[in-house]
Amino acid sequence: DIQMTQSPSSLSASVGDRVTITCRASQTISRFLNWYQQKPGKAPRLLIYATSNLQTGVASRFSGSGSGTEFTLVITSLQAEDFATYFCQQTYTTPRITFGQGTRLEIK
Amino acid sequence: EVQLVESGGGLAQPGGSLRLACAASGFTFSSYEMNWVRQAPGKGLEWLSYISTSGDTIYYADSVRGRLTISRDNAKRSLYLQMNSLRAEDTAVYYCARMRGYDEEISMGGEFDYWGQGTLVTVSA
Numbered sequence: 073d074i075q076m077t078q079s080p081s082s083l084s085a086s087v088g089d090r091v092t093i094t095c096r097a098s099q100t101i102s103r104f105l106n107w108y109q110q111k112p113g114k115a116p117r118l119l120i121y122a123t124s125n126l127q128t129g130v131a132s133r134f135s136g137s138g139s140g141t142e143f144t145l146v147i148t149s150l151q152a153e154d155f156a157t158y159f160c161q162q163t164y165t166t167p168r169i170t171f172g173q174g175t176r177l178e179i180k
Numbered sequence: 181e182v183q184l185v186e187s188g189g190g191l192a193q194p195g196g197s198l199r200l201a202c203a204a205s206g207f208t209f210s211s212y213e214m215n216w217v218r219q220a221p222g223k224g225l226e227w228l229s230y231i232s233t234s235g236d237t238i239y240y241a242d243s244v245r246g247r248l249t250i251s252r253d254n255a256k257r258s259l260y261l262q263m264n265s266l267r268a269e270d271t272a273v274y275y276c277a278r279m280r281g282y283d284e285e286i287s288m289g290g291e292f293d294y295w296g297q298g299t300l301v302t303v304s305a
Contacts, residue, residue, distance in 0.1 A: 073242075106291045108225075115275055115295035116225065122281075127293070159225055163290045166282055167215070167230030167239045174224045 074162050078172035084180040093145045093175045095160035104164040105143045111156045155179050182206040182294045184276050189299030192266050202259040202276030210254035213279040216261050218272040266303045273298040
């Protein structure tokens, strides 16, 4: 199975900050990488698909990039509603997909 | 509006069984592949199972193969997960998720664009 490792595991930031979350795959996954946001007690929400495509309705301060084994999610100008846990997901081996362990973004 | 609503969770004894259901509305259910994903308390997301649009193609995670059975009824717009031989480590919130963009010819791609609210399964004596 392809292992997905996110860093950092947790992160403290302030409203208005720029934040970068990294996801590394144990082998190449081309650009088959998605990002999800999850708030406590809620289901995950799709933010970005296929590395860099913004899901409909998602704010443009979210962006994604990368290819091969290293990918990043960037949130520019953090808003209060962005404090949540973020997961990456590889779909190179669909349907046997795997998720990263998550990055918890907390208010500083 | 797309909606996925899970039901069937609850308390089960070790070794027991539960059947989860996911009722879909607001889209053509028979046109989408579906998945089950779970999340143990305080933990990350774990993909469990996939089913094709017709139900002909099914996959399971190694960790649950032989104990879980996924199925769907397109006429009833419903997805199911039969869970047998339950263990304490199966305690989790179980989500159904709609898959979009999967290229079955190359077995790559796709994303989970809609999720249900989740149903909690607790396995304890």
